[in-house]
Amino acid sequence: MDETTPLRLFSSHFSEATQAGYAYPFWKARVALYAILQAIDIKEGDEVIVPGYTCVMDVNPIMYVGAVPRYADIDPDTFNADPDSVRALVSDRTRVILAQHTYGIPAPMEQLKAIAQECGAWLVEDCCLAIGSTYQGQEVGTFGDAAYWSFQWNKVFTTGLGGMATTNNAEIAEKIEAITAAEATPPSSQSALVLALQRLVHTGLIWPRTSALAREVFRRLSSLGLAIGSSDPSEFRPEMPDGFFTTMSEGQAKAGVKRLKQLDSNLAHRRKLAEIYSQLLRDKGWEPLATAEGHDPVLVGYPVRVQDKDRVLAQAPGKMVELGSWFESPLHPYETPLKDYGYEWGMCPAAEKACGEVVMLPTHPRTTEKDARRVVEFLTSSTKQAV
Numbered sequence: 296m297d298e299t300t301p302l303r304l305f306s307s308h309f310s311e312a313t314q315a316g317y318a319y320p321f322w323k324a325r326v327a328l329y330a331i332l333q334a335i336d337i338k339e340g341d342e343v344i345v346p347g348y349t350c351v352m353d354v355n356p357i358m359y360v361g362a363v364p365r366y367a368d369i370d371p372d373t374f375n376a377d378p379d380s381v382r383a384l385v386s387d388r389t390r391v392i393l394a395q396h397t398y399g400i401p402a403p404m405e406q407l408k409a410i411a412q413e414c415g416a417w418l419v420e421d422c423c424l425a426i427g428s429t430y431q432g433q434e435v436g437t438f439g440d441a442a443y444w445s446f447q448w449n450k451v452f453t454t455g456l457g458g459m460a461t462t463n464n465a466e467i468a469e470k471i472e473a474i475t476a477a478e479a480t481p482p483s484s485q486s487a488l489v490l491a492l493q494r495l496v497h498t499g500l501i502w503p504r505t506s507a508l509a510r511e512v513f514r515r516l517s518s519l520g521l522a523i524g525s526s527d528p529s530e531f532r533p534e535m536p537d538g539f540f541t542t543m544s545e546g547q548a549k550a551g552v553k554r555l556k557q558l559d560s561n562l563a564h565r566r567k568l569a570e571i572y573s574q575l576l577r578d579k580g581w582e583p584l585a586t587a588e589g590h591d592p593v594l595v596g597y598p599v600r601v602q603d604k605d606r607v608l609a610q611a612p613g614k615m616v617e618l619g620s621w622f623e624s625p626l627h628p629y630e631t632p633l634k635d636y637g638y639e640w641g642m643c644p645a646a647e648k649a650c651g652e653v654v655m656l657p658t659h660p661r662t663t664e665k666d667a668r669r670v671v672e673f674l675t676s677s678t679k680q681a682v
């Protein structure tokens with residue numbers, strides 16, 4: 296890659312920001328995971344342990360390479376994979392443990408790393424929701440053999456859609472580079488252009504009071520084929536669609552370079568809002584998010600468990616309150632045909648309970664302290680906390 300291209304520039308700035316030796320940009324994070332799985336030679340019948348509290352787009356690349364996802368339940372306090380559940384799934388076919396830092400809360404890397412070492416599996420970190428978070432003072436993304444990151448609309452910072460694969464392992468890096476050069480294609484100029492227009496619209500529309508309406512308009516436009524949605528309908532089944540293995544466009548990379556410059560203030564804002572939410576919830580007699588010793592999360596959204604999730608989510612837009620809902624299903628979104636992905640209801644009880652209870656409070660840079668007060672006032676006056 297030419298050092299002066301926007302892609303090279305973004306990769307090099309991103310490497311610096313995340314302390315990764317090598318960084319490779321893709322159209323989406325799921326594509327980055329696919330490249331990593333190919334690079335570490337994951338094949339038919341290999342097993343990949345993944346939390347049963349994730350996005351189905353994370354599981355697709357595992358299925359695309361013919362591997363078998365095994366679903367670990369979560370720790371209900373941190374929403375991350377429970378190491379005991381991970382350990383119980385280890386078999387002689389386990390090749391990868393996927394450590395997802397849910398909502399930006401660092402996964403228990405010490406335990407997961409120990410399990411991976413014991414069974415000789417690769418440790419791959421899903422940092423899609425977690426840029427800036429640290430565990431025992433160390434940046435997430437630097438514990439495992441490789442990591443991947445998302446820059447999709449609702450992530451910590453966005454390039455519209457976008458993803459990055461990072462590693463500190465020169466051999467893996469060389470393989471990602473070779474596979475990408477041989478098999479990946481650039482996005483069509485039409486897709487790159489539509490995405491560039493969407494970035495402009497997105498910048499103008501996403502404010503806490505307008506985001507619910509904006510999201511709905513965007514959903515309708517993408518169902519009419521007039522906007523590029525985060526996922527194509529062909530991605531809701533476990534077979535790789537044509538054109539999946541796509542690199543990042545120059546426009547995405549330029550947006551990435553620009554937005555990376557605001558990363559520090561973005562992260563500081565999210566940390567501050569998390570403190571504000573914790574205090575506001577405490578003042579209302581609700582339990583705030585508990586943060587374990589040595590975990591320093593930057594939250595993509597602040598998770599709160601409520602008793603009437605569906606009702607609260609339905610009422611929020613009418614009150615111009617921004618609330619998110621991740622994850623709605625063990626393999627988000629709600630519509631995922633779980634059986635096609637080898638998930639049976641009851642496999643991960645703690646994750647399933649969280650799916651029915653967790654709503655996300657906004658932490659993005661346009662959320663003011665006043666917005667945070669409105670959100671908490673709405674929530675605590677509309678429902679009770681679930682325990």
Ligand SMILES: Cc1ncc(COP(=O)(O)O)c(C=O)c1O
Nearest residue numbers: 323324325350352353423445447
């Ligand atoms: C935890 C997690 N991992 C991976 C992904 C996939 O990211 P992308 O949409 O960039 O492919 C998502 C998407 O929301 C996610 O929530």
